[in-house]
Amino acid sequence: MSESVLFGFLVWNARRRDAPAPAPASATVDVFITTYNEPLDLVLTTAIAARDMRHPHATWILDDGDREEFRIAAQRAGVGYITRGEEWQGRQRFAKAGNINNALFRTDGEFIAILDADQVPKPEFLERVLGYFTDESVAFVQTPQYFWNVPDHDPLGSQAELFYGPIQQGKDGWGAAFFCGSNAVLRREALMALGLTTYSQGIDAHGRRALRERRARLEDMINDAGPGSTLRRPLEDAHTAVRLAQIGLRRGEPVGDVAFDLQVRIRDVLESAPLPESVVAELTGTVDAIEVSRIDQALAIQPINTATVTEDMATAMHLHAMGWESVYHHEVLVEGLAPDDLRTMLVQRQRWATGSMQVFFADNPLLRKGLSVAQRLMYLATMTSYLNGFAAVVYIAAPIIYLGIGVFPMEALPLDFFARFIPFFLACQLLFLVAGYRSSGLWRGQQISFALFPTWIAATLSAAAAVFLRRHIAFSVTPKVREESRVDYRPVAIQLVAMIALVCACAVGLIRWSVGAAETFPTFLSIGWVALDLLLLSVVVRAAHYRPAEPPPPITPAAEQARDVAGDLDAAGAPT
Structure with missing residues (x-):
């Protein structure tokens, strides 16, 4: 019953937007096409269609598979190519979210359009959505996902017209339109602000935990030293330095400032008297424990959320919590390729459901500061639907x-x-x-x-x-x-x-x-x-x-151009 009540609440305020203002001529756009193991001709079809969109922009293939033939094909098709650098070696990659974050730091467009490898945009895609960004509070604009290879009887339930219609329009009416991972344009400033906020919150939590542990260890060392020990005074001074650092974090002082002040105080302790190597190591470790750099990750700042396999929902929720607004533009501007067999469809649906429930358990919208009551309910309705x-x-x-x-x-x-x-x-x-x-x-x-x-x-x-x-x-x-x-x-x-x-x-x-x-x-x-x-x-x-008809027909001239480029590579003996 609760789900029906939430659904009624959602559609009651469905928003049907008027046409946006014209796209700002000065808006700079980077178009990201994410790929990992998709076929070359499929990715090229999307890349060429994206390249030919009318508003000035740069198109990039983000190849998480680091394939040489894709690099060559991108060059021949006149689009950019980005893959991971050496800084990612041996470090967690965060799948699609990491791929996008990597590209964000290698490009500089004011706006980012994200397309999955099989989502082919129409020429007017950018022109139709960029006008919404004249409102500087808008973080992203989401458009429907429509699949050209789905028959009218839709045996796998791929054509989610209820979601990309009344549901998204309802969420839009309550200020909670979802970012769905593809067919969307996002403001770089909003993503970077989110990345910095997440980084600061993570460092703050890490620093609090580290200082709490170090303070307890220093208290044990003071007790072990005894009242008459020459080590007692330096250890007490170090304990005071840690306590002051904790107070600074509780007051909301920047972590970098707190770390610097702690470093100065601990250095004074180390220079005040000769100390055993074990004590020196402990005090040095106390400074290192609150170090703000993230040497364990390739990128210290992760604008797209990396804590879940549904990075799109989590990113949108955090942007909304920061006060950014979203838009759902109800017009099919991109045509994609839906799963055409049962097993593939189940893989996709389970990933969506797992990621949504991961956010539900770890970052429940009811507890997320900054969200309005309506926004909390909109996210909760989607997550709890899997129950x-x-x-x-x-x-x-x-x-x-x-x-x-x-x-x-x-x-x-x-x-x-x-x-x-x-x-x-x-x-x-x-x-x-x-x-x-x-x-x-x-x-x-x-x-x-x-x-x-x-x-x-x-x-x-x-x-x-x-x-x-x-x-x-x-x-x-x-x-x-x-x-x-x-x-x-x-x-x-x-x-x-x-x-x-x-x-x-x-x-x-x-x-x-x-x-x-x-x-x-x-x-x-x-x-x-x-x-x-x-x-x-x-x-x-x-x-x-269900078995689809073969072969699937090309949907744009870009498909023919993609086959020509792929064929030239084969003829030239390019690596595959």
Whole structure:
């Protein structure tokens, strides 16, 4: 019920924006095309289309795979090429977020347009969105993700028209439009301000923890030295220096200033009298403990959030918390390539869900300072939607239990429950229909949301393990090469078992009813419930059988140019 209330609250204030002002002629733009292991012709198609956009800009291929053929192809296509430098060797890379952050420090455009490797922009993309940035409080503008290779029946639920429509417009109305990782333009100033703020907060927390530990160790050393020891006075002076540093951090003084003052005081202690090497090492370590440089990472400043595999949502939330504003521009200006097989789609959805729940557990919007009440609810609504995986288990198990053994799994009579549940269910469906008027795929979206309950549960548990048990979450790049063509039910084995159990429960329920062991009304209402569950779950069977037409047609002249460049490389014997 809470999800329906949040959805109603969201769409109640949906914002439909007027056309923005013309793009400022002086606005400088860097277009980033992120890639790791995608095929060359796919990346080049996007890069060439981006190169040919009308507003003046620089286009860059950000190749996290560091492939020589991509470097050569970028040069021949007239676009820039950026990969990681030696400073990243042996250090955490942070996947797509690290790739973008690396490029941010190698370019200087006022605005950054981000495109995934398969997201091909239209020529007017920049012209249509840059005008919003005449409002200097706007941090980013997000446009819809639309997929050209999705058939009308959308068997994998890829065309998220409800999200890139009423939901994003609702979030926009409440000042919380999401950054979705691609098809967006961001203000560099906002990203850099976020990176500096995050760096300062991280250093501050690190410094507080380090000073607390060092102060405790100095207290132990003072106690061990005893009242008459010549070491007692220097250690007490060092303890005072640490205590003053702690006071400085609590007062909000810059970490660099606090570290410098601590260094001066500790140096005075070291010069006041000869000290044993063990004490010298301890006092020197006290200064090093609050050092503000980040030698453990390739970049000290990370503008795009690196703490989660859904760096886009976390970055947007932190920008909103800092007071920056966002815009959702409801016009398809980029056409992408959606997953065209079930296994690939599940990889993508699980990454989204895992990252969202990772933010929910580690950086809950209800506790994030700076967000308005409405913004907190907008982020919370998206994150908690993945908890529906557990609710789906209840919806599947309840009729099985009643039809199988006659026990209604609630403290209510079956008739009373259904008398309340059915009107509520119909009201929710009406709300979806009204909110998503003229949007297709509403029912398919509900099917996918319900049927992927194992994915949502696995993502929630994985995120919880990452946050509370420090388990590593690998960033899974959505494959762009089609999986084998045979039908494979293994990715949805749990759903198939649930469907079989539901059918068997119906058979048992009818037998129990026929012999007078079950009441008529609850039995047939439960069978109707089973029918609804089966209808929702059946989408995975259709998805498992789906095979797209071959070959996929090119969508822009850029595709033909990309094939020509790739063909020239092959003919020249370039490395592949």
